[in-house]
Amino acid sequence: MKKSRKLVIGLTFLTALATAALATTVVGILKNQNLTLENKLELSKKKLGEKVNESKELLDKLLDPKYKDIRKNLQDALDETNKNITKDSKAEDYDKQIENLSKAIEEVKKDKQQIDINDGSLDKSKKEYEEAKKSAEDLASKLTDDKYKIVKDKLDKAIVDATKNINENSSKEDYELATEKLNKAIDQAKKQEKDISLSEFDELALRANKLDNSISDSKYYSYFKGLAKRIINNNFQPQNKKSFSSLTPKERKRKIDFLRNEVIKEEAT
Structure with a gap:
């Protein structure tokens, strides 16, 4: 043969x-x-x-x-x-x-x-892993609000899962796989955080429009109607939501706090 x-x-x-x-x-x-x-x-x-x-x-x-x-x-x-x-x-x-x-x-x-x-490829992969790990941990540390608890819990679990097998003997492929897992977890957490913020934006827009529709005729009708319209026109138009969507998480939080205060103030009058 x-x-x-x-x-x-x-x-x-x-x-x-x-x-x-x-x-x-x-x-x-x-x-x-x-x-x-x-x-x-x-x-x-x-x-x-x-x-x-x-x-x-x-x-x-x-x-x-x-x-x-x-x-x-x-x-x-x-x-x-x-x-x-x-x-x-x-x-x-x-x-x-x-x-x-x-x-x-x-x-x-x-x-x-x-x-x-x-050839330096191990150090490169290790550095990219450490950067991804830091980014994931930094993001998790900012998700302290109760509304982000599920998002934070998932991210924390993903960090543990991605890093648990990394040690001084880890190979280039080990670092690359861990980095891939971390980056995926970061992207998912950012998307979920953004979805929550957009949901809050929509809820406040609904409240503002409800406030506008509930203002009854009185001698102050024009004044309060004008305030409500101004809040809606200045903050809750399609272009406003698009701009809101492009903000950083920190900027979105500040904007939501501002809008909530504006709506609550008008609801109380």
């Missing part, structure tokens, strides 16, 4: 093994201290399948030309595993390949980390 055909058959076998590892659960095996030979073999197959999947995921992260050499090292280790595993392999054979592949994965991860440190 030609070498290329052997490789294709072997790779097909490993792919099937990896797929089976994801689809199959070995129920109760770990609880049984006296595993049968068949169960030992199935457990070893499952573990090797998981390690093969981990190798493939790592290979996908090594497509940049700067990783060319270490990618080849990992591919060679995967090919070696493929060569040494056959349909007649025993549990001990699988365990040996798991050990070898695990060592290769750890070596490649260390080498990749060093490459990222040397």
Whole structure:
């Protein structure tokens, strides 16, 4: 059989093994201290399948030309595993390949980390992560009003989720994933805060119009009607809402406080 055909058959076998590892659960095996030979073999197959999947995921992260050499090292280790595993392999054979592949994965991860440190990409990703983390924490610290409690709680939870696995050994990809999560949480929180402010704006506009409609005829009719109209015309037109929408959260809060005071003042007269 030609070498290329052997490789294709072997790779097909490993792919099937990896797929089976994801689809199959070995129920109760770990609880049984006296595993049968068949169960030992199935457990070893499952573990090797998981390690093969981990190798493939790592290979996908090594497509940049700067990783060319270490990618080849990992591919060679995967090919070696493929060569040494056959349909007649025993549990001990699988365990040996798991050990070898695990060592290769750890070596490649260390080498990749060093490459990222040397070219500055790790520091860049770390800096972007720290900036996103600070932005998220700053935003959360400003959502102190009770009306933002749900928004703040969601943002706080997202910050914890994004940062919980970051440590001194984190990779460039770890930082990038955490940064992506943080930025998404920030965008969602900002949108929710804005929606709440716009809802308040609409509620005040409704109150102003209700006030205008409720003013009854009296000798002061023209005076109070004029005040109500002035509040509406100066603050609650479509262009006013558009301008309000483009304000910063801090500016929107000041505007809402001002409008609320204006409406309340007129309601009290």
